Amino acid sequence: xxxxxxxxxxxxxxxxxxxxxxxxxxxxxxxxxxxxxxxxxxxxxxxxxxxxxxxxxxxxxxxxxxxxxxxxxxxxxxxxxxxxxxxxxxxxxxxxxxxxxxxxxxxxxxxxxxxxxxxxxxxxxxxxxxxxxxxxxxxxxxxxxxxxxxxxxxxxxxxxxxxxxxxxxxxxxxxxxxxxxxxxxxxxxxxxxxxxxxxxxxxxxxxxxxxxxxxxxxxxxxxxxxxxxxxxxxxxxxxxxxxxxxxxxxxxxxxxxxxxxxxxxxxxxxxxxxxxxxxxxxxxxxxxxxxxxxxxxxxxxxxxxxxxxxxxxxxx
Amino acid sequence: xxxxxxxxxxxxxxxxxxxxxxxxxxxxxxxxxxxxxxxxxxxxxxxxxxxxxxxxxxxxxxxxxxxxxxxxxxxxxxxxxxxxxxxxxxxxxxxxxxxxxxxxxxxxxxxxxxxxxxxxxxxxxxxxxxxxxxxxxxxxxxxxxxxxxxxxxxxxxxxxxxxxxxxxxxxxxxxxxxxxxxxxxxxxxxxxxxxxxxxxxxxxxxxxxxx
Numbered sequence: 241x242x243x244x245x246x247x248x249x250x251x252x253x254x255x256x257x258x259x260x261x262x263x264x265x266x267x268x269x270x271x272x273x274x275x276x277x278x279x280x281x282x283x284x285x286x287x288x289x290x291x292x293x294x295x296x297x298x299x300x301x302x303x304x305x306x307x308x309x310x311x312x313x314x315x316x317x318x319x320x321x322x323x324x325x326x327x328x329x330x331x332x333x334x335x336x337x338x339x340x341x342x343x344x345x346x347x348x349x350x351x352x353x354x355x356x357x358x359x360x361x362x363x364x365x366x367x368x369x370x371x372x373x374x375x376x377x378x379x380x381x382x383x384x385x386x387x388x389x390x391x392x393x394x395x396x397x398x399x400x401x402x403x404x405x406x407x408x409x410x411x412x413x414x415x416x417x418x419x420x421x422x423x424x425x426x427x428x429x430x431x432x433x434x435x436x437x438x439x440x441x442x443x444x445x446x447x448x449x450x451x452x453x454x455x456x457x458x459x460x461x462x463x464x465x466x467x468x469x470x471x472x473x474x475x476x477x478x479x480x481x482x483x484x485x486x487x488x489x490x491x492x493x494x495x496x497x498x499x500x501x502x503x504x505x506x507x508x509x510x511x512x513x514x515x516x517x518x519x520x521x522x523x524x525x526x527x528x529x530x531x532x533x534x535x536x537x538x539x540x541x542x543x544x545x546x547x548x549x550x551x552x553x554x555x556x
Numbered sequence: 557x558x559x560x561x562x563x564x565x566x567x568x569x570x571x572x573x574x575x576x577x578x579x580x581x582x583x584x585x586x587x588x589x590x591x592x593x594x595x596x597x598x599x600x601x602x603x604x605x606x607x608x609x610x611x612x613x614x615x616x617x618x619x620x621x622x623x624x625x626x627x628x629x630x631x632x633x634x635x636x637x638x639x640x641x642x643x644x645x646x647x648x649x650x651x652x653x654x655x656x657x658x659x660x661x662x663x664x665x666x667x668x669x670x671x672x673x674x675x676x677x678x679x680x681x682x683x684x685x686x687x688x689x690x691x692x693x694x695x696x697x698x699x700x701x702x703x704x705x706x707x708x709x710x711x712x713x714x715x716x717x718x719x720x721x722x723x724x725x726x727x728x729x730x731x732x733x734x735x736x737x738x739x740x741x742x743x744x745x746x747x748x749x750x751x752x753x754x755x756x757x758x759x760x761x762x763x764x765x766x767x
Binding site: 241243244245246268270271272275276279288290292316319320325326329332333336337339340341342343345346474475476477 | 596597598600616617618620639640641644647653654655656659660661663664707710711714718719720721722724727728739740741743744745
């Protein structure tokens with residue numbers, strides 16, 4: 241790990257200003273992903289801004305009938321919150337499907353959104369990777385790609401976003417609230433928050449330099465059955481090959497978002513009109529334009545079958 | 557949420573120092589506001605409360621909590637397996653919650669109450685979970701055992717506190733103890749000797765005794 245200096249932020253705006261003033265600074269909250277990457281020298285900040293003392297750790301009702309989740313609410317607490325379990329079950333389920341109990345106890349809501357890909361070539365510093373070292377090339381294309389993306393990929397990167405929580409937030413139409421170094425705030429729809437790789441896969445979100453996440457808000461509950469199905473190589477503590485987050489109403493209409501297939505939680509609203517016709521029709525629209533590799537072509541079938549299984553469970 | 561305290565109210569060693577808990581959490585302080593030149597060594601002072609005892613250290617900012625415990629405080633019960641949060645051998649209990657001590661910096665844990673395997677029990681006064689691991693043969697080589705036991709103690713607290721898991725069938729109902737719940741919740745603790753089923757038996761027995 242490279243040496244770094246450390247400070248504790250006094251307020252969100254001070255944290256944002258400190259990060260804006262130093263291009264090599266990083267915020268640290270749970271640290272469960274960042275410290276792992278720092279040990280491998282994939283992340284090499286020279287300064288850490290510890291934001292754990294800022295509060296931002298409560299879940300409050302909004303005037304619109306939804307919930308405002310503080311950026312520092314731990315994954316365990318968000319998943320266990322009674323209101324989330326009752327009205328946003330897909331989010332509880334998604335969080336509980338990820339990581340281990342130890343990690344969820346420290347990982348935060350904002351940190352989970354900002355975690356980096358688990359593409360094996362991003363982790364292997366001996367190999368080219370456009371995400372780790374812009375312009376160096378992509379070792380995953382033509383390489384070991386079983387875990388990697390099939391849709392929304394580019395010539396520069398086929399990595400996937402590893403978060404389960406983000407897939408749950410996407411199906412719920414959550415909003416990310418931020419504060420900039422000049423103390424202005426902004427609200428970013430979760431659909432717009434993560435970027436597709438294009439030719440700049442190292443830029444993963446629309447956050448600007450120093451911009452600090454303060455909360456994630458959930459709109460008022462939409463009812464329906466909330467389901468999260470994660471298919472992976474082990475029964476627990478493994479990243480998704482494919483995951484499906486779904487909110488399905490009694491009449492068969494609903495919403496679905498897919499994890500494990502793209503650089504961001506994958507949701508195509510037009511495909512949801514096909515849901516009453518079944519998984520095949522819906523998944524064809526969802527994966528329209530997919531470019532799987534020979535190693536991960538199975539994910540196309542797996543999306544359809546996992547979605548089929550989820551729709552069947554919703555009907556039962 | 558002090559889950560561990562609810563579970564272990566009768567244990568004097570865990571009560572010691574419980575009142576120091578909230579002292580440092582609310583006051584943001586700049587430890588070192590001026591970034592030093594890239595790559596330069598940065599030392600910092602940190603005060604850690606471990607097993608009820610306060611320790612003042614001067615350490616490199618890079619020191620993980622695990623390295624502070626093992627290399628500076630010589631509490632070598634917590635083990636370094638993978639050092640990347642994958643194996644769980646470094647699991648300790650902080651403010652009642654289990655955490656991978658390899659994935660948190662020592663300096664981030666100032667003012668918190670840290671409990672390691674050395675604070676759960678002693679050779680002459682074993683923690684019920686330690687006794688149950690011995691009785692049910694919940695280990696072979698023993699390397700993962702301190703992490704398994706810290707995790708196991710905290711897991712029973714999580715179930716008692718009603719925190720759901722991936723295998724909890726109904727999120728709106730209270731969580732009930734089962735083999736499936738224990739296995740899912742312990743998936744962050746790897747045992748390459750494969751003592752898993754005996755660990756489940758040990759935890760089930762302790763949970764039963766607590767009622």
